[in-house]
Amino acid sequence: MRFELEPRHVFQRRFDSEALAEALHDCHLYIISRRDAVRIIRDSVEVYPDRITFAAAIGFDGSAGHERFGLQFDESYRVSDFRLHAEGGYFSFRTGHQMWHGDAWALTSMAAKASPAIAGQEVLYIGKAFGEEGKSNVHTRTRRHEKLQRIYEDHVGGPDIFVTALRVVRASVYPTDHIADSEKFRIAKARKCIGTFVPADDNRIPGPAIDLIEHALVAHFVPPYNEALTEWRPDRPTKAMRSAAGTGVRLIEVAFNAAGCPARFYSRHVAEPTISHLIIHDLPTRRRPEVLRGISAVDVAPQWLQEFASRCRALSAGTDELPFVALRVFGPRAPRVRKPAAVDLHDDIYERMARLKADLADMPGTIHYDGEQFYDPELRQLRVGRCADGTPISWQLYDGQGRARHVTIFGPAGWGKSNLMRVLHVGMMQSRGILLWVIDGSQRNIEYMRFLARRRLVDWLAVDKSEALLILSAAVAIATDRLTRERNADEVSIAITIDDAEELLSQPRARELVEKLALVGPDADVRLVLCLPDENLARFGGSRALRRTLAQHDACFLGEEDALLTMEEFRSFGAN
Known part of the structure; x- marks a missing residue:
């Protein structure tokens, strides 16, 4: 059984707005992470019609140094009105009537092509926000989650804290595995996964699937603020693991792909900040006989697995780790929580422009000059x-x-x-x-x-x-x-x-x-x-x-x- 995840958005703000809950309605997992502060230096910004160049201070007080970055834009965009807010931690600019805004870190990561020094995010906590019938989401869970408040308190005056909402983009079951034919794996039995772990017609991710994915992520990153699920123990299965094994599933794959995202996640347990993480876990119900056509995590030495993983990363470095980064655009009316409370981008101007256009439409076609002298x-x-x-x-x-x-x-x-x-x-x-x-x-x-x-x-x-x-x-x-x-x-x-x-x-x-x-x-x-x-x-x-x-x-x-x-x-x- 395979689950594919992607970051919905990386936020440097608290979730306290219903607008954000509506924007992230299909996300039921989240990561809390940290990294050194990134602040754009106000007097360093140079804006041209087709590009922006700027210097950024790395570290809470710039102690990690300053670097210069540049972003090139397509000819169809004419950049103007670049501004900094929140002491260089937030930016905004316009291309025509479109306003772009976000965290200075995200813009810097995009300019740096998601280099680990800028894009790297240390995972502190992984949680799920899955309520009854899948109606609870990241917003609801995080708002009432005391763990997040504790992390904020522990990092006052230190690194910036980020919350990344994750979306399950695909769930599937396939028969290719390392299970011996003598185990009489039945396709009919595997159909129990549909609706229990794999979405049925409504595409809603079932609760047991969220439990499995959370467990796999926590056991992979071993975040310091997670107290449970830090090991994947087939000999001591959780309820979700037993349920999955009962449907005939023997292997769990969680593919976490951050392509396009400005963040690259790592932890003390996973030292390398990479664009993707492939997590594979067994669901053995008993000791199985050797099968020459595959490998089993039960029978493979950890040292060999580590070497195998290193070789896989080396082989995929030329393709999977392409430095592609994109900034998510909410449109003219971004959720209020998207920006710091102290930053006023005057979003109501769009409503006023609409009213003005309506008023102009009601005016006569010809306006006569009354002869006033300027x-x-x-x-x-x-x-x-x-x-x-x-x-x-x-x-x-x-x-x-x-x-x-x-x-x-x-x-x-x-x-x-x-x-x-x-x-x-x-x-x-x-x-x-x-x-x-x-x-x-x-x-x-x-x-x-x-x-x-x-x-x-x-x-x-x-x-x-x-x-x-x-x-x-x-x-x-x-x-x-x-x-x-x-x-x-x-x-x-x-x-x-x-x-x-x-x-x-x-x-x-x-x-x-x-x-x-x-x-x-x-x-x-x-x-x-x-x-x-x-x-x-x-x-x-x-x-x-x-x-x-x-x-x-x-x-x-x-x-x-x-x-x-x-x-x-x-x-x-x-x-x-």
Whole structure:
């Protein structure tokens, strides 16, 4: 009789939510494990459209050292808005409208291709959560399980504790074994397994099967917090073992395969953290005669079995241990227990977006512009929108010393960065005192650029990098000239707007020119307006100097519920 197991998910959280119970309804076994803490170092993260690189501190206080990791993404994903929570123990980022989040350890293990140093999890306890008629599950059992609380208490200030829910994906019975034909094994008798150990029509794993699997796992790993079932004793069978033997079963196989999972399990008894564990146990009812066509665990010396197992691992190293890792995605509404209580990812934003779409669907197809002016000549500011309570939101074009203000607009794709920049364009056109130069960093706004060109609404347009370099070079030359001579009162203000600026800043020459404009532009009445997905260093072309300078000017964060907190974090870059 063979059972195949796989990890459903590896959690670093307590099970105290009915949502998790519903998500893991078909799991009836779990592993409690530990490993050294893994925390992503905040200032080490570099986010590019197609990859993320970061450094991680290994150990509760980083005592085990720091390592650098990288993750490459498919071209169809555009990574943005990478954030760290819980002091680097939890991450989140977006690809378009999809939010990804989870434990820092899982992301690091994926980047490390599940190397034992990162993926290794020491098994502390194995338990089953099987109630009447199979209705109890991992959530129900773990929540009321004092053993888990004891483990948490024993590891305060030490390694991280994980709970892995296991799912039985397949159960089967087959006649191939090492049993002598003289034992008159009957197929009809083996049919008793169906419904007792092997699922019947409803695919529900029977209770005795869960008992056998738990026993096999505990006897294999011998976890320190398990007090019973630490040996498989055919001479002292459990109720489940006797029941299985009574159906004619003579051999139990439990194949535990963690392919795709970021964890590799081991224990003091099983020293090597491997992707899979094949556990085989006999169910002898009496001493059996020798059979030359097979082997019996009763008749094989333990030393030979150990050598045989080592050879099997060596033979399978090229196939079974392929470093394949995948992150499980719950979708936009992950169970509440999936993340730490202190981490607020604002999941309700999806419901609000749905309501907003419904409201927009009820609006008339044509919205008329009421002629409101975005530019206020007396205050020298642009009105760019309104708060929920109707309070106007404005951008001050100059500071108290009369220096031009830069502005950086942050937000993931589809959240209105380009639209806000177009509002600023309208306001600067209405001012009739700002020379507007527009750069499209990615050529994704080509129709809008053609519209500006046909209407001759701006002074200079750039839809490729060569033209963009000409604009930036001219702006630097003008700013330098203005600072080396006495200013004329009638000199026109210059505004350079760069949509998808991260694309342009990836070019060294463009980055160098933008860095210089960020520094000298304000005193020369030359301002920058940049659109970026987020405030990660890679978005600024890796230039700390550029990010530091722009952090001292204005910024706007779109799609952010905690915009004030994010603004404070961005402002802190300007103080460094």
